[in-house]
Amino acid sequence: MIDTPADETEYLSVKPKHDSAAERLAITTEPAERARLLLVMADAYYWWAERHTEVYGADLIEEDGVDKAVSLGMTFGLLRALASMETARAAGVPRERAANSTVEARGGRHLDALxxxxxxxxxxxxxxxxxxxxxxxxxxxxxxxxWQMSAAYYRLSEG
Structure with missing residues (x-):
């Protein structure tokens, strides 16, 4: 739970960096830059996942049936997998697969295709x-x- 406004301020301290990376990602198609931006965003999600319960307490996302901290951690893993995919794309090599990853198990062939x-x-x-x-x-x-990346690519394709 929020004990002091400083707790929430610290929790939100990575938001400007995340938001800047997300804005740039929406207009960037160069794989190495996308990988770098995805890692910046992943770092923010890791920060939030580690601190969410401490700052806000238990916080169930009803539509997903999971705690917000768990969801933030899953987004962290997803963004890391996407960064790995973009790194492989930039280098022109097969991507490294994540061990014991839900994202890998269900989405690996899509990541390979990307x-x-x-x-x-x-x-x-x-x-x-x-x-x-x-x-x-x-x-x-x-x-x-x-969903946001898909929408950004559609916008970019329209010129």
Missing amino acids: VTAHGLELRADLYEELHTVLVPVIGSQAASPL
Whole structure:
């Protein structure tokens, strides 16, 4: 629970860096830069996941049936997997698979396809499909960055 306003201020201290990375990610198609931005965002989600319960207490996301801290941790794992995919894409090599990962188990083939996918609309479609297969296992809130990335690629494809 929030004991002092300083607790919440510290918790939110990574938000400007996260938001800046998310804004840049929405307009960037270069894989190495996308990987870097995804890692910045993942770091923020890790920070929030580690501190959420301490700052806000138990916080159930009813639609997903999980605690907010767990959902934030799942988003962290998702963003790390996406950063790994973009790193492989930038290097032109197969991506490293995450061990014991829900994202890998359900979305691995989509991540593999994203490594080699060319064309903004195709990438948008793959992000949308990845969102669809992951929502049942990580929840809609944890998977929401995929929906945002799909929408960004669709916007970019329209010129």
